Amino acid sequence: MLKLGVPSKGRLMEKTFDWFGARGLTMVKDGGEREYSGTVDGFDGLQLVLLSAGEIPRELAAGRIHLGVTGSDLVRDKLAHWDDQVEELAEMGFGHADLVIAVPSFWVDVDTLDDLDAAASAFRRRHGFRLRIATKYHQLVREFLTWNGVADYQLVDSQGATEGTVRHETAEAIADITSTGETLRANHLKILSDGTIHGSQATLFRARNAEWTDEDRELLARLIRKID
Numbered sequence: 001m002l003k004l005g006v007p008s009k010g011r012l013m014e015k016t017f018d019w020f021g022a023r024g025l026t027m028v029k030d031g032g033e034r035e036y037s038g039t040v041d042g043f044d045g046l047q048l049v050l051l052s053a054g055e056i057p058r059e060l061a062a063g064r065i066h067l068g069v070t071g072s073d074l075v076r077d078k079l080a081h082w083d084d085q086v087e088e089l090a091e092m093g094f095g096h097a098d099l100v101i102a103v104p105s106f107w108v109d110v111d112t113l114d115d116l117d118a119a120a121s122a123f124r125r126r127h128g129f130r131l132r133i134a135t136k137y138h139q140l141v142r143e144f145l146t147w148n149g150v151a152d153y154q155l156v157d158s159q160g161a162t163e164g165t166v167r168h169e170t171a172e173a174i175a176d177i178t179s180t181g182e183t184l185r186a187n188h189l190k191i192l193s194d195g196t197i198h199g200s201q202a203t204l205f206r207a208r209n210a211e212w213t214d215e216d217r218e219l220l221a222r223l224i225r226k227i228d
């Protein structure tokens with residue numbers, strides 16, 4: 001059985017079903033709405049496993065699924081050395097969102113990462129603790145800031161409504177996903193001019209560490225012919 005992990009709900013699920021459908025692969029959920037498994041019409045041996053988009057990277061890395069659809073941001077954030085663990089088979093052209101660093105709009109002197117670094121040092125001197133950046137993308141943000149020489153900060157975990165942390169004074173800046181920019185604007189935040197960490201989209205991944213039988217490989221080759 002070739003196992004394909006697909007998002008079980010939310011913005012990515014419907015579009016994933018549409019994307020495969022447009023390529024002649026009609027996905028069908030087993031049983032009722034809440035049964036988290038399914039099949040693909042006319043494609044025996046391919047089993048759908050419906051999972052939270054956020055869990056698909058871990059399931060791929062563990063080899064519990066052979067293939068998986070999720071945001072490229074989630075794979076990069078959740079898997080250390082992600083490209084050793086998974087291979088990108090197809091960028092799917094939906095689920096676009098940018099992971100960005102944003103600061104309060106009224107910080108007129110802070111427009112770049114260098115400005116943020118200077119502001120962070122000044123903040124620490126003035127307040128006696130490090131400037132707080134709220135995010136759920138810990139690994140990606142840390143790597144990006146280290147690479148860009150920003151040091152005097154601390155990450156605070158925020159699993160949702162991240163833009164609100166600045167207004168509620170639990171963080172001074174944020175790193176989060178944006179697509180229309182509306183949430184940032186509503187919370188009086190601006191993106192640093194060089195503060196885009198990753199441009200994400202839904203992507204089909206192959207697990208390098210899953211067990212691949214000859215039959216699985218044949219199924220994968222057949223699947224790839226369909227989607228190419």
Ligand SMILES: Nc1ncnc2c1ncn2[C@@H]1O[C@H](COP(=O)(O)OP(=O)(O)OP(=O)(O)O)[C@@H](O)[C@H]1O
Pocket residue numbers: 009010011012052053054055070071072073074095096097177178179180200201
């Ligand atoms: N406007 C947007 N806001 C947030 N994420 C978006 C947006 N557009 C696309 N995405 C992408 O959707 C994916 C997250 O989807 P979603 O929030 O449905 O999954 P999840 O984190 O697994 O949710 P849950 O944990 O509630 O199941 C990420 O890859 C993200 O980049």
Ligand SMILES: O=P(O)(O)OC[C@H]1O[C@H](OP(=O)(O)OP(=O)(O)O)[C@H](O)[C@@H]1O
Pocket residue numbers: 159160161162163176177178179180181182183184
């Ligand atoms: O640029 P925009 O179009 O305004 O979209 C960005 C918002 O959408 C996401 O939140 P989501 O709806 O997933 O809720 P969450 O805060 O619970 O993550 C993301 O975390 C931003 O808050």
